[in-house]
Amino acid sequence: MTQAKVALITGVTGQDGSYLAELLLEKGYEVHGIKRRASSLNTERVDHIYQDNHEKNQKFFLHYGDLTDSSNLTRILKDVQPDEVYNLGAQSHVAVSFECPEYTADVDAMGTLRLLEAIRFLGMEKTTKFYQASTSELYGEVQEIPQKETTPFHPRSPYAVAKMYAYWIVVNYRESYGMYACNGILFNHESPRRGETFVTRKITRAIANISQGLESCLYLGNMDALRDWGHAKDYVRMQWMMLQQDVADDFVIATGKQISVREFVSLSAKEAGVELEFTGEGLEEVAIIKSITGDNAQALNVGDVIVRVDPRYFRPAEVETLLGDPSKAKEKLGWVPQITVEEMCAEMVQNDLSKAKQHALLKAHGHSVAMSIENQG
Ligand code: NDP
Ligand code: GDP
Numbered sequence: 001m002t003q004a005k006v007a008l009i010t011g012v013t014g015q016d017g018s019y020l021a022e023l024l025l026e027k028g029y030e031v032h033g034i035k036r037r038a039s040s041l042n043t044e045r046v047d048h049i050y051q052d053n054h055e056k057n058q059k060f061f062l063h064y065g066d067l068t069d070s071s072n073l074t075r076i077l078k079d080v081q082p083d084e085v086y087n088l089g090a091q092s093h094v095a096v097s098f099e100c101p102e103y104t105a106d107v108d109a110m111g112t113l114r115l116l117e118a119i120r121f122l123g124m125e126k127t128t129k130f131y132q133a134s135t136s137e138l139y140g141e142v143q144e145i146p147q148k149e150t151t152p153f154h155p156r157s158p159y160a161v162a163k164m165y166a167y168w169i170v171v172n173y174r175e176s177y178g179m180y181a182c183n184g185i186l187f188n189h190e191s192p193r194r195g196e197t198f199v200t201r202k203i204t205r206a207i208a209n210i211s212q213g214l215e216s217c218l219y220l221g222n223m224d225a226l227r228d229w230g231h232a233k234d235y236v237r238m239q240w241m242m243l244q245q246d247v248a249d250d251f252v253i254a255t256g257k258q259i260s261v262r263e264f265v266s267l268s269a270k271e272a273g274v275e276l277e278f279t280g281e282g283l284e285e286v287a288i289i290k291s292i293t294g295d296n297a298q299a300l301n302v303g304d305v306i307v308r309v310d311p312r313y314f315r316p317a318e319v320e321t322l323l324g325d326p327s328k329a330k331e332k333l334g335w336v337p338q339i340t341v342e343e344m345c346a347e348m349v350q351n352d353l354s355k356a357k358q359h360a361l362l363k364a365h366g367h368s369v370a371m372s373i374e375n376q377g
Helices: 015-027 070-080 093-097 100-121 158-177 199-211 233-242 263-269 327-333 339-364
Strands: 006-010 030-035 059-062 083-086 129-135 181-186 218-220 251-253 274-279 288-291 303-311
Touching: 006 015, 015 093, 015 233, 030 070, 030 327, 059 070, 059 093, 070 100, 083 100, 093 100, 093 158, 100 129, 100 158, 129 233, 158 181, 158 218, 181 233, 199 218, 199 263, 199 339, 218 263, 233 251, 233 327, 251 327, 263 339, 274 303
Parallel strands: 006 030, 006 083, 030 059, 083 129, 129 181, 181 251, 218 303
Antiparallel strands: 274 288, 288 303
């Protein structure tokens, strides 16, 4: 019997980490993930795959750790001896990186170096394959449309600058030490598991809550921003594929289509049975309900204003447009995204609607419902 492959995932408690862990377990891997110590439980996205560690034949293991802690990373790598390392851990929010630039650099840039150096220190650089979660944010002020592997970078946030260091240190370890190390330059990807303060999830969650009378208005920043949004499930499949090649390489992963934040709001509202009309300009722009269909939005009335602009959500430097060209991934790896932005948006809205309905029911029966992250991010 052949030995199961062993994978180590940093950021396993995040959106991508949870989908990747599922995928690798399906493929028969033994999967180890690094989770951070937090004052409350932070494993919600992987709880469904976690087995009691007293059970036999355990395939999924969690280790306490942090990308800021070299000795911890070295010990975990030494104990786990992974065939594949997926570095998905990061302070991943662009707006937050303007508020915490030093921490973002420490985790996203230095954290990547710490992992690579630990692999080298342990003499595993010829046996352990390394995947780095690089990002379309590297393109920032775009130099070419659409963006591909050869498009020059111009990062526009502390997050993107930190990820640029990570990108190049991965290339450098590949060139210097012959490591199998690659960058997936992933464009935005979302899902029902997307963090609640990224714009898509903020929108689907707010639309669901508003439709159930739990919130009254969604406040957004730059609604003109254009993004190439794909589904996280499609994108983690590609992360695995990148480590199964003979030669390590870097790939752009994108759908090749873009829509604006405003269009994503309209799509989400439509899925909840609400047609919106945007009117006004700049800070005065609002979205008004034009018509209501179905029975999801009984708490609402035609003419209600449910989206407004709040300059708090503008960024010191904005990335206005991102559109990827995934031709290389399609040609060399045979990867094609299977889920459209419309399908993804529908899945996210339905997921948030079912949560909102549960909250509304609790509220109707006198229970207090904490909407603690309302309109953050
Ligand atoms: P998430 O924010 O959902 O997950 C980030 C993960 O990193 C979480 O598990 C988080 O832990 C962990 N983490 C944060 N800080 C540290 C730290 N100091 N040490 C160890 N782990 C840490 O991100 P996604 O899953 O969406 O993205 C995965 C990766 O891909 C990230 O690196 C992101 O920057 C990158 N990326 C994402 C894109 C996207 O559109 N989703 C696009 C391009 C790149 P905790 O749960 O405790 O917070
Ligand atoms: P990013 O592409 O990694 O920054 O992902 P986000 O989902 O955080 O943001 C996508 C785009 O939506 C950016 O151009 C943001 O400026 C824009 N945006 C507009 N309003 C908001 C908001 O309220 N929250 C967030 N997170 N982004 C917003």
